[in-house]
Amino acid sequence: MSPVLxxxxxxxxxxxALGLSYRPLGDHMARVYSSEKHYGPEKWIYKAIGxxxxxxxxxxxxxxxxxxxxxxxxxxxxxxxxxxxxxPGSLGFVSIDPDQAFNTAASxxxxxxxxxxxxxxxxxxxxxxxxxxxxxxxxAAVGIAVAVALVRGFARSRTGELGNFWADLVRGTxxxxxxxxxxxxxxxxxxGAIQNFAGIHEVGRFMGGTQQWNGGxxxxxEVIKELGTNGGGYFNANSAHPFENPNGLSNLFExxxxxxxxxxxxxxxxxxxxxxxxxxxxxxTMATIWVxxxxxxxxxxxxxxxPAFDLxxxxxxxxxxxxxxGGSSIFAVATTLTSTGAVNSFHSSYTGFGxxxxxxxxxxGEIAPGGxxxxxxxxxxxxxxxxxxxxxxxxxxxxYLGKKIGxxxxxxxxxxxxxxxxxVLGFTAVAMALDxxxxxxxxxxxxxxxxxxxxxxxxxxxxxxxxxxxxxxxxWFNSTIGIAMLLGRFLPMVFVLALAGSLAEQTPVPExxxxxxxxxxxxxxxxxxxxxxxxxxxxxxxxALGPLAEGLAA
Numbered sequence: 001m002s003p004v005l006x007x008x009x010x011x012x013x014x015x016x017a018l019g020l021s022y023r024p025l026g027d028h029m030a031r032v033y034s035s036e037k038h039y040g041p042e043k044w045i046y047k048a049i050g051x052x053x054x055x056x057x058x059x060x061x062x063x064x065x066x067x068x069x070x071x072x073x074x075x076x077x078x079x080x081x082x083x084x085x086x087x088p089g090s091l092g093f094v095s096i097d098p099d100q101a102f103n104t105a106a107s108x109x110x111x112x113x114x115x116x117x118x119x120x121x122x123x124x125x126x127x128x129x130x131x132x133x134x135x136x137x138x139x140a141a142v143g144i145a146v147a148v149a150l151v152r153g154f155a156r157s158r159t160g161e162l163g164n165f166w167a168d169l170v171r172g173t174x175x176x177x178x179x180x181x182x183x184x185x186x187x188x189x190x191x192g193a194i195q196n197f198a199g200i201h202e203v204g205r206f207m208g209g210t211q212q213w214n215g216g217x218x219x220x221x222e223v224i225k226e227l228g229t230n231g232g233g234y235f236n237a238n239s240a241h242p243f244e245n246p247n248g249l250s251n252l253f254e255x256x257x258x259x260x261x262x263x264x265x266x267x268x269x270x271x272x273x274x275x276x277x278x279x280x281x282x283x284x285t286m287a288t289i290w291v292x293x294x295x296x297x298x299x300x301x302x303x304x305x306x307p308a309f310d311l312x313x314x315x316x317x318x319x320x321x322x323x324x325x326g327g328s329s330i331f332a333v334a335t336t337l338t339s340t341g342a343v344n345s346f347h348s349s350y351t352g353f354g355x356x357x358x359x360x361x362x363x364x365g366e367i368a369p370g371g372x373x374x375x376x377x378x379x380x381x382x383x384x385x386x387x388x389x390x391x392x393x394x395x396x397x398x399x400y401l402g403k404k405i406g407x408x409x410x411x412x413x414x415x416x417x418x419x420x421x422x423x424v425l426g427f428t429a430v431a432m433a434l435d436x437x438x439x440x441x442x443x444x445x446x447x448x449x450x451x452x453x454x455x456x457x458x459x460x461x462x463x464x465x466x467x468x469x470x471x472x473x474x475x476w477f478n479s480t481i482g483i484a485m486l487l488g489r490f491l492p493m494v495f496v497l498a499l500a501g502s503l504a505e506q507t508p509v510p511e512x513x514x515x516x517x518x519x520x521x522x523x524x525x526x527x528x529x530x531x532x533x534x535x536x537x538x539x540x541x542x543x544a545l546g547p548l549a550e551g552l553a554a
Contacts, residue, residue, distance in 0.1 A: 007326020
């Protein structure tokens with residue numbers, strides 16, 4: 001079987017698996033967030049944290065819950081790393097330096113999972129399992145909760161109430177993420193991923209020295225790393241490491257885990273707003289971008305350009321032979337079009353255009369299908385922008401799902417789409433202008449610029465993957481990327497929840513002959529065009545200096 005055919009068959013198998021999961025998972029999540037019943041374990045959690053899950057919240061109260069919970073999480077994870085040297089199960093590792101502890105705490109709480117350290121050489125069992133893995137669950141649950149709050153804003157009328165953050169957080173963790181993670185961990189163990197609490201042991205001699213490996217609860221952390229679109233690996237090689245991702249079957253399963261909840265949330269959206277067709281329109285937009293990006297990535301990486309590529313069957317540099325170009329390309333697009341950041345190959349080694357595709361996927365806002373929760377609310381914000389543009393073209397007040405998109409709503413949407421580019425381009429410009437940050441670049445020229453642009457794109461968009469050629473373990477990058485991650489995660493949530501509150505207060509307007517039919521393929525096409533134009537106008541100059549210049553020079 002040719003490598004190209006193998007890649008196409010993997011893509012088709014993935015689409016079938018996602019299609020089979022779409023309806024049951026989407027309907028289940030809709031029931032979870034619409035239910036008034038509380039299970040026993042959930043009641044214990046509410047009692048422990050002193051929360052009343054039956055009290056409805058307006059958007060400021062909902063936002064305070066998000067920010068308070070996240071702030072406590074950052075502080076807890078920071079302190080846990082700072083005292084690691086005194087904890088049992090530390091494997092002899094010392095406590096983490098302050099700047100790196102801040103960066104890691106910000107990273108995992110912001111659902112970014114950017115890592116400027118070698119996981120197997122820095123973090124012991126307690127920090128890995130009791131700190132990082134826990135944040136993999138709850139940070140994902142926070143993202144879903146904010147998305148559900150926005151959906152309620154569209155679905156409700158004449159009220160500013162968006163639900164209860166604590167109930168949404170607990171239900172998302174207990175009823176959705178935990179059950180799937182348990183089953184998924186068993187699948188990964190069956191595929192060959194390790195799951196233990198073993199210490200460091202020698203496995204032989206390598207290049208005249210002793211080679212050592214850590215044990216760890218890898219499968220359980222790997223599954224929520226992918227399912228919650230987190231991305232932080234137990235080992236530095238991430239999902240290219242055989243202990244995390246043993247073979248082609250586990251590789252395809254991990255890609256499935258990355259995509260299944262973000263895609264299924266579109267059905268949850270359709271159920272909750274009372275129109276499955278609206279969910280299908282959002283699904284069609286996401287799927288179109290994802291399929292096109294995957295096809296382009298496979299084409300550019302399989303394209304032969306010289307004797308070395310001919311012999312290897314394509315651009316195999318930086319890719320695992322276990323997965324090949326097809327499995328690596330599908331994984332790379334899935335992880336950068338979501339906020340996952342896990343990698344099974346090294347994006348810095350991709351062709352110039354291939355690296356640009358990974359970067360552009362993040363710069364779109366990671367909305368196709370995007371992160372767990374963040375992909376849905378990001379796409380809905382773009383839908384608001386699209387109906388506003390359509391309204392301008394026909395001279396009519398724009399409406400979406402029966403809600404008028406007025407001055408207030410469009411200001412919230414505009415602020416949302418401006419925050420992340422301002423962080424990415426601002427920090428990149430400062431880093432390139434100063435001497436110290438540029439010394440961290442392994443490469444010069446267009447590729448070196450891409451390393452820094454990619455780092456801030458990944459951080460501010462809460463992705464977490466890296467170009468791998470940048471030494472990011474410095475005070476400058478630990479601090480600035482940490483700030484970019486926190487602002488890139490929580491500032492947009494402010495505008496999302498404010499928009500949700502504004503929409504929930506409105507009285508629905510009746511549909512007329514002049515109403516834009518947002519459930520039709522025409523609107524999906526308009527939405528795709530809006531997304532590409534906004535991203536192109538924002539990032540094209542920076543991309544032209546980096547991956548585009550490198551690709552054209554190849």
